Amino acid sequence: MLVSILIFLIIFSVIVIGHEFGHYAIARRNGIRVIEFDIGMGPLLFASQRGETKFCVRLLPVGGACIFDGMNGLEEEKQDYDEHAFPNANVFARIATVLGGPMMNFVMGLILAMIIVAFAGTDLPVVYRVQENSAAMEAGILEGDVITAINGESIHIYREVVLASMMNYGEPLKITYKRGSGADAVKNTITLTPRYDEEDNRYYIGLIGSGEYVKCNALQVFQYGFYEAQYWVRATFKSLGLIFRGHFSADDLAGPVGIVKVVDDTYTEAKPYGLPTVLLSFLNLSTLLSINLGIMNLLPLPALDGGRFLFLLIEAVRGKPVSPEKEGIVTVAGALLLIGLMVFVMFNDISKFFR
Numbered sequence: 001m002l003v004s005i006l007i008f009l010i011i012f013s014v015i016v017i018g019h020e021f022g023h024y025a026i027a028r029r030n031g032i033r034v035i036e037f038d039i040g041m042g043p044l045l046f047a048s049q050r051g052e053t054k055f056c057v058r059l060l061p062v063g064g065a066c067i068f069d070g071m072n073g074l075e076e077e078k079q080d081y082d083e084h085a086f087p088n089a090n091v092f093a094r095i096a097t098v099l100g101g102p103m104m105n106f107v108m109g110l111i112l113a114m115i116i117v118a119f120a121g122t123d124l125p126v127v128y129r130v131q132e133n134s135a136a137m138e139a140g141i142l143e144g145d146v147i148t149a150i151n152g153e154s155i156h157i158y159r160e161v162v163l164a165s166m167m168n169y170g171e172p173l174k175i176t177y178k179r180g181s182g183a184d185a186v187k188n189t190i191t192l193t194p195r196y197d198e199e200d201n202r203y204y205i206g207l208i209g210s211g212e213y214v215k216c217n218a219l220q221v222f223q224y225g226f227y228e229a230q231y232w233v234r235a236t237f238k239s240l241g242l243i244f245r246g247h248f249s250a251d252d253l254a255g256p257v258g259i260v261k262v263v264d265d266t267y268t269e270a271k272p273y274g275l276p277t278v279l280l281s282f283l284n285l286s287t288l289l290s291i292n293l294g295i296m297n298l299l300p301l302p303a304l305d306g307g308r309f310l311f312l313l314i315e316a317v318r319g320k321p322v323s324p325e326k327e328g329i330v331t332v333a334g335a336l337l338l339i340g341l342m343v344f345v346m347f348n349d350i351s352k353f354f355r
Contacts, residue, residue: 004264007282009061011263013039015105015290016064019297022104023066023097024053030093033069033084040064068097091321095312098305105294109232112287114225117216120280122224123158126211127177134206139192141177144211148187149176153234156227158210160234165205167238168194169245173205232291240295259289302334 017039027034033052040058047056070085081088086097125147130137147155150164151174164173176189194203216224263285270281298306307330315321 001260001264004267005260007267008260008263011282011286011289012259013061013064015108015286015293016062018104018108018290019101019293020064020066022100022102022107024100025104026100027066027068027086027097030089030097031084032086032089032093032097034066035069036065036067038063038065038067066101087321091312091316095309095316098308098312099298101305102294102297105290105297106229106233109287109291109294110225110229112283112290113228113232114221116280116283116287117225117228118221119276121213121215122220122228123210124212124214125155125158125161127207128209128211129207131204131206131208134204135192135195136206139175139190140188141175141190141207142179145177145179147175147177147207149189150174157224157231160231161205161207163231163235163238165194165203165207167242168203168205170194170196170203175205229287229291232288233295235288236292236295301338302330303338304334307331307334 020037024034024037035052036054036056038056038058040061041063042058042060045057045059047054049055068086070081070087083089086094089097127136127141127143127145127147129143130141147158147161149155150161153160153164155161170193172191172193174189174191176187179186179188192205194205196203214220263282266281266285267278270278297304298309300306300310311322311327321327
């Protein structure tokens with residue numbers, strides 16, 4: 001478990017530092033003064049002043065921060081700062097700076113996905129086998145068929161087919177597939193309703209495995225690296241969709257403690273297959289976490305980048321900012337709710353170890 005905790009801290013720290021560097025780089029590009037760049041949280045361990053920015057390493061390696069001039073006191077008036085302070089920057093420069101962190105997470109996710117594809121290849125959406133008496137068999141899907149779309153979404157890798165099945169709660173699926181190759185290939189579209197399995201407590205299409213796994217050339221690394229990253233974006237959004245549809249429980253939420261458990265399970269399962277498998281497994285997990293962090297930070301909730309972006313968008317539309325007092329109240333309230341959620345998730349994660 002100690003090894004898993006260390007791996008988690010390394011992965012999480014790199015992802016968070018990348019996120020904060022996104023804010024930092026865009027702020028500097030737009031002439032916004034960054035007064036402090038923190039790695040970690042809590043008591044200060046080490047600090048170095050570089051130009052106008054103080055770079056700090058703090059005790060707890062579970063976060064980070066990029067603090068702009070003018071951001072440490074929303075009650076202050078704009079005229080109290082010079083032109084390089086965040087409140088006095090052009091609204092679109094501030095929007096770009098706020099979005100820089102999540103965008104960096106997407107860039108990191110894409111780079112990691114391309115590394116994975118370069119070394120491990122990818123799984124094409126080719127049907128390996130069709131289960132007997134399944135919805136897929138009844139609809140006429142055969143071994144060797146290539147799934148090209150589900151409910152209008154293009155399918156590029158087999159895990160997208162699995163995702164559509166896992167996120168389904170009995171709703172009909174419109175599946176487009178290709179049979180044959182070259183000039184003889186025929187496309188067909190069918191609609192099927194996944195069938196419920198009481199033992200597994202979920203719905204199944206009835207397709208088993210990918211019948212084709214491909215090593216990627218240089219061009220395919222970019223192509224399928226993008227598809228790999230896109231898969232995790234879709235998975236995150238579909239998971240959020242299930243929350244709003246009520247298909248979730250407290251046990252489906254996970255914080256740092258829960259992620260450590262995932263890291264430990266990943267390490268335990270990959271270790272017997274050697275170091276390359278361990279590294280690829282954690283690169284895959286890092287891709288998920290980076291993209292997930294980027295998306296979650298874009299949610300329009302106070303205290304997140306998405307909440308700040310929403311205030312700036314209102315300012316851009318109406319031509320004047322929301323009053324600092326109102327923004328401060330909403331941000332503090334959102335931060336308190338977020339802290340409450342984090343505490344709940346942490347205790348829920350810990351309780352799982354005793355069940």
